[in-house]
Amino acid sequence: MTGALVVLGGDRAAHDTYMQVGGSGIRMPAGALSMALSESNTLKALLLLYVQTLFIQASYTALVNARSKLEERLARWLLMCQDRVRDDRFSITHEFIAVMLGVRRPGVTVAIQELEGMGLIKARRGEIVIRNRYGLFQIADGTYSEPEQEYERLLGTIA
Structure with a gap:
């Protein structure tokens, strides 16, 4: 979900949004979301919990990006991608991974070859x-799971 600033009372998102991996979604204007939030306390409460998990994820990503080796960051990112795609297989390029991790593409290629x-x-x-999720979890070396556990605690699991 994007539009966290609208959930927090703003009138628009501060940035553009794009999908990392193809799939489906629902799009609605910021004004329609604001109206729905004003009409449903349940929706507002749920989306505020989601925004809380989003901030936890973003702050944890900043910490991981500052402290972790590329292989750890890549393993974490692949686990997160698999969580969202819900498949062991997904279409992604080395160039796009490099953009997402803020590193040069040749470094991603080497890290992918190592994994x-x-x-x-x-x-x-x-x-x-993904052939061995647990192995990726081990390589991630503690960089994966805390935000995911907080998401599950606040919002439950999504089937």
């Missing part, structure tokens, strides 16, 4: 297949 060499993933042109 692939450990049997954790299978990389093909424009595609990553």
Whole structure:
């Protein structure tokens, strides 16, 4: 979900939004979301909890990006991507991963080759297949799970 600033009372988002991995979604104007929030305390409460988890995720990402090695960050990002895609296979390029991690593409290629060499993933042109989620979790070395646990605590699991 985007539009956290609207949930917090603003009249528009401060930035553009784009999808990292193709899928489906629902789009609505900021004014319609504001109206729905004013008419439903239940919706407002739920989306405020979501915004709380979003801030936790963003702050944790900043911490991880400042302190962790590229392989750890990549493993974490792949786990998060798998959580959202809900599949072991997703279309993604090295260039896009580099943008998401704020690093150079050649570094991503080396890190992907390392994870692939450990049997954790299978990389093909424009595609990553997760082969060993637990192994990625181990490589992430504590950088993955705290925000995810907080999301589950506040919002529950999504089937």
